Amino acid sequence: MSQRSNFERELIVSLACIIACALLALVSTGREGTRRAMDAVASLLVPLERPAVTAMDTIGRFRRWTAERRQLLLELAELREENRELMMKMGLKIAAEFRRHARPENRFPVVYRDPRTWWEELRISAEGKHFQPGAAVLDGSDLMGVITSQTGDSAWVRLITSSSFYVPVVVEETREIGVVTGDNEGGVWLRYLPSDGDYKPGMKVLTVLGSRLRPGLPIGVLTSERRTVTAGIDEYRVKTGADLFRIQYVHVAGGGES
Numbered sequence: 001m002s003q004r005s006n007f008e009r010e011l012i013v014s015l016a017c018i019i020a021c022a023l024l025a026l027v028s029t030g031r032e033g034t035r036r037a038m039d040a041v042a043s044l045l046v047p048l049e050r051p052a053v054t055a056m057d058t059i060g061r062f063r064r065w066t067a068e069r070r071q072l073l074l075e076l077a078e079l080r081e082e083n084r085e086l087m088m089k090m091g092l093k094i095a096a097e098f099r100r101h102a103r104p105e106n107r108f109p110v111v112y113r114d115p116r117t118w119w120e121e122l123r124i125s126a127e128g129k130h131f132q133p134g135a136a137v138l139d140g141s142d143l144m145g146v147i148t149s150q151t152g153d154s155a156w157v158r159l160i161t162s163s164s165f166y167v168p169v170v171v172e173e174t175r176e177i178g179v180v181t182g183d184n185e186g187g188v189w190l191r192y193l194p195s196d197g198d199y200k201p202g203m204k205v206l207t208v209l210g211s212r213l214r215p216g217l218p219i220g221v222l223t224s225e226r227r228t229v230t231a232g233i234d235e236y237r238v239k240t241g242a243d244l245f246r247i248q249y250v251h252v253a254g255g256g257e258s
Contacts, residue, residue, distance in 0.1 A: 106251050106252070107249045107250070107251060108124045108125055108126065108127060108129075108155075108249065108250055108251075108252060109124065109125050109248065109249055110122055110123070110124055110247050110248055110249070110250065111123055111124060111125045111154065112154075119159060119161040119162065119182065119184050119185060119186050119244075120158070120159060120161070120162040120163075120164070120182075120184060121145075121148070121156055121157060121158050121159060121162065122145075122156075122157050122159065122247070123154050123155065123156050123157070124137075124154070124155050124157060124250055124252075125153060125154060126150060126152075126153050126154060126155050127153065128153065129252075130150065131147045131150050131155050131252055132147065133146075133147055133148060133149060133150075134146055134147065134211075134212035134213070135147040135252055135253055136213050136214070136217060136252070136253035137157045137250050137251070137252055137253075138217070138242070138250065138251045138252070138253060139241070139242035139243055139244075139247060139250060139251070140241075140242070140251070141217075141218060141241075142217075142218050142219065142220070142240065142241030142242040143160060143167075143207065143213070143217045143218065143219050143241075143242065144157075144159060144160060144240070144242035144244060144247070144250065145157040145158050145159040145160055145162075145165070146158055146165070146167075146212075146213070147252065157250070159182065159244065160180065160182055160188055160219065160240065160242070160244075161182035161183070161184070161185075161186050161187065161188055161240075161244060162181075162182045162184060163181060163182055163183055163184045165180075165181055165182050166179055166180070166181050167179065167180050167181075167207060167211050167213060167219075168207070168208050168209075168210040168211055169190065169205050169206060169207055169208055169219060170205075170206055170207075170208040171190075171193075171199065171203050171204070171205060171222070172203065172204040172205070172206055173200075173203045173204065174197060174198060174199065174203070176193055176194070176197055176199075177192075177208060178190045178191055178192045178193050179191050179192055180205065180219055180238060186244070187237060188219070188220065188237070188238040188240050189235045189236065189237055189238065190205060190222065190235065190236045190237075190238050191229075191233075191235045192233060192235075193233070193234050193235070193236060194232060194233065194234070195228065195232050195233060195234045196232075197234075199222055199236060200222070201221070201222055201223055201224045202221050202222065203221060203222045204218065204220075204221055205218075205219045205220055205221065205222065205238055206218055206219065207219065214253070217253075218241050219238060219240060219241065220238040220239045220240040220241045220242075221238065221239050221241075222236050222237075222238060222239075223236065223237045223238065223239050225237035
């Protein structure tokens with residue numbers, strides 16, 4: 001009986017303490033002393049909370065970075081796929097254009113090139129075609145010379161690097177007219193340009209009305225090499241679009257007549 005009485009007394013005392021604490025908390029809420037005690041406890045807990053807050057903030061930033069990186073990688077993969085498709089389409093377009101300009105019936109092999117006149121002329125096989133003198137001879141789409149004569153199944157081509165080659169041209173970006181000619185040493189020069197013109201390397205040089213060649217044929221681009229031949233008139237070296245070092249086949253504009 002004594003043990004049961006002790007247990008009951010302890011239970012009653014515990015409940016009384018809990019009730020007293022609850023009443024004290026309710027009565028003390030909002031008082032200055034209570035606020036000070038709460039502030040003191042909070043200041044003691046701040047050093048303990050700070051590492052946890054920092055860790056949670058770091059984890060949050062890492063999760064956001066991971067999500068953003070994943071999104072960027074997905075967008076990059078999509079862009080790469082679109083770029084691949086565009087390149088494939090462009091490659092097919094370029095290949096079709098190349099086949100159209102360089103199909104077998106319009107390609108004629110170079111059969112002779114004299115080392116003594118390497119930069120002046122060469123001979124091609126006409127392969128049953130008849131070419132008119134002055135017909136444009138192209139390397140791909142770039143002008144490399146003109147037909148000068150034909151005997152039987154062979155035709156002679158005067159190269160744009162020949163000093164006897166003259167063709168009126170225009171600088172596409174400035175619309176300035178000049179004349180292109182060669183120097184018999186592999187160089188091509190654009191002559192009769194005003195010295196005060198705003199010319200820059202890379203500007204395109206095209207044929208223009210005034211010769212037997214059709215206008216708009218690309219010849220090459222201006223380089224930074226420049227020379228003054230007379231007061232107020234300059235000449236600019238042209239980098240040709242045609243590869244005059246390794247010519248094996250040429251295209252003759254119009255293909256010639258059978």
